[in-house]
Structures are given as structure tokens and as C-alpha cells.
Amino acid sequence: MADRSTWLYRGLFAVLALLVLFLALLPFDAGKGDWPGPELMLCLVAAWVLRRPDYVPVWLLLILLLLDDALLMRPLGLWTLIVLLTSEYLRRRVDHAEAMPFWSEAGLVAGCIAAAFLANHLALVILLVDTPPLGGQALHALATIAFYPAVAVVSQMIGVRRLAAGELDSLGTRA
């Protein structure tokens, strides 16, 4: 059903996600507590889902996010669940997002990112887990929001762009 280029891009997405994970794991500044970097995986998911939802099927997201959760010492499954639900929400918005200008897309994603971080924090509070400092988390979310446009532009450059009107995507839906 999905043709070769779709599989190629799915593979590319997996490679990019693993690269982000790999860079995050590199042992620099292990003990330092300065600025938290962006959560690039969330940016990547949002940018790709808004452009070509068929390149990021749920099963692929599930595998990659669970791997992230396990390796990055996060609560197993929580962030996966949140990102999955965010991606589903954005997937619903895709049809309507056709004519969306870039900055309103960035605004939408910024809202989603903030909601995701908030949900994560609330879930940790409800589960009575030790939560990371709020200020740090806010900075983390801000950094993620700030990096989204760059990720979106890079994704666009490597060929993840919206379908032109009338084109069929691999799932047979017309744009």
C-alpha cells in the first residue's frame, strides 16, 4: 500500500530520531545543571505529522518513543503516551491545516508543546513522583518551542512537504 518513497521517509524518520537520541546520550556535561536543551523528538514528530502524516505511522512512533523513554531514564510510557496523543491531535488538524500559514502552525505546535509538558508535570504530580524543578521544565518547554521552526524548515528541506492540491498520499486520501 505504501510505496517505496514512503518507506524511505519512514526509515529516514527513524534514523533522525535515533540520531537525536544518540546525541542526547553522549556523555558531555553529565553532572552539570545549566540550560536544558530542547526536546527535539517532539519537534520532529510535530513537524512531520503536520506535513506528511503517512510518514510517521503510530507503530513507528510507539517503538521510537518507548526506546527513548527507556534510555533517557524517563517514566516508562508516560512521555510516549503524551507525544502519541499530541501527534493524534495534530493528525486530526492536518486537513484543516492545508492553508495554514507557517507562523500560525508554529503557534499551534507551541500550544501543543506547552500542553504536553503541562500534562507530563501533572501526571508526575498525580503519581507522586519526584518532579523536576518547575523553572527548569518551563525553560525546557521554551527551548523546544524555540527550536520548532528550525526543525520544521529542515524537515521541509529534506523533502517532507505538504501535498499539493489533488495529490494522493500513500494512504489514498486526497489533499
Place this chain on the structure above:
Amino acid sequence: MARTRPGDDVYRRPLRRLLLGLTCVVLVLTVLLWRIDNPRAERIRAAVVDRVVPNFEWALAPVTWAGRLIEDFDGYARVYEQNRDLRRELQQMKAWREAAIQLEQENARLLDLNKVRLSPELTFVTGVVLTDSGSPFRRSVLLNIGSDDGIRDGWAAMDGLGLVGRIAGVGQRTARVLLLTDGNSRIPVTIQPSGKRAILAGDTTSAPALDFVENPDDVQAGDRIVSSGDGGVFPPDLTVGQVVRGADGRLRVRLAADTSRLEFLRVLRTSEGAAIGSTGALLPPPAGPLQGPPPPTDRSAAGSATGLATGAGPDPAADPAADPAADPATGN
């Protein structure tokens, strides 16, 4: 939106929604499992890490090396000042070295006089740091040694200078070191000249805080902190760092270990720590002796059941073979 195959949509949409819902339920259950049976979930995580990370080792090592090279290159810009500082430090160190040698000789003489034998059991295994935790609010590193090398949970990890953290999570080929700066790290320590006990509590900043200090006014910035060995968690008298007063007025500890550049860590082989097998349960006080008249014994149930029913106290009527079986019954 135009639908190309309307019949397809009728089935695929609800099916997809159903699968998605199932996935979400499974994920929620995973989170709950992580929360409720944490040791088991962390063992699963350790197994995943153990399976995945060593495969990346070939790539991790050169990239880390290159990154360090770039970091060092920044240092070259300041090479002149650094050189001057180092010279000055070297002068001071020479004086210290003389003092240290004299002290060492004196110490050796005194130990000899007292016939002290230092514990020979504190041997160590050295591991290379593979990765760090990768998330901004967790402070841990992964070593390339694991249960195959005899590493156990709870052992202390040091770099050349001071305590770095403890082992939390062991796979076959990898072991995770929870750094002292992590938000979950709590270590019993002694503040050196005064001998006060405290808990070193990490809070993801680079200088962990001192909690439960009895008279914080008695503690001065610059006091030495060593591990206290309370609770049998850690071997005592490992160097941790120095007290500093944080910007928020709390007592904090500047670690002796250089946590921003961890390459090799020594894992101290210490005596058997308590294995953490469950999330913890109530620890009831031991049951007191049975008071009041003994419970009525059912004479019709003869034999070994009699021993169980009569319970505590020396009961000449009880079958001697049933006595060991009676012991657990007294506790209930």
C-alpha cells in the same frame, strides 16, 4: 476532503481508533507498572539499555573523543592564563606535597604502633563512561561494566578524587551510576571537623544540598564532607567535597569529583548491600509474647495440628516434631 474508497473508510477508521485506544491503555498500564512495581520496571529498563547501548559503543567512543577535542580546543585560547595559574598552583602543591609526605610517614608510624590493619576488602573495578542520562533533569551515567564483572546495585562509584554516585541498575554488560547531583540521590554523610551527620540530597543542580543538619550555624563553608557509612549503604570515609553556602542560603556541597568530565569511574567493591526487591512495605514491630489465656485448643484435631493451634509457650503436650512448625504461628 474527498474519499477515494468509501468502503475502506468504514472499516479502517474505527479499527485504527480501536488500536490507538488499546495502545493508550497499554501505555497507561506501563506507567502504572513503572510506578507500582518500580524495581521490576527498572530491571526491564536495564535489560533494554543493556541490549541497545553496547551496540553503539563503536560510535559513542570516537564521537565523544571528538567532542572532547573541541572542548579542549576552546581551552587553547586561554592557554597562557591557564599556564600561569597552573604554575602558581604547582608552587602551592609542592608545599602541600612536603606536608603530605611528612604526614604519611607519621601516619604509617602511628598505624604501626597501634597495629592497625586497614580493611583489605575495598577493591575496585574501573569502568568507562558510555553515555549520560540524556535528559536535562536526570543525572546519571552508564558504565561499560555490569553484572558480568560482578557489579552489584548500591556500590559506590568514585572518580580519582571523590565520590561520584552509586550504582542504580545493573545489566549484564552495563551499569548505571546515579550521580550525587541527581534529584533522587540521598547519601548519608559526615561533616568533618564537627562530626555532624547530614544527608546529601541531590537536586539536579551541580552542587547538591545538605539536609537534616542539626545546627546549620555550626557548619562553616569549607568544611570537608565524607561519606558516613550510616545504614550500611556506603563504605565510610570516602571524600565527597566541601561545604559552600549556596546563593539561596542553603548549605551545599561542591563535589571533589569533576562531574562535568567523567571518563573513568572506580566502582568500589563493598560488602553485600541490601537487595531492593520490592517497593517497600510496612515494617511492623516484632510481635510481643502472647498474653492472656491460651486460645482454646481443639482436642479433636490431634497430631501435628495441635502444635500449631496451641501456639506460644512450652507445651509439654505438643508433639516435639511439630515445634518448628509452631514458631511461625506464634508470630501471627
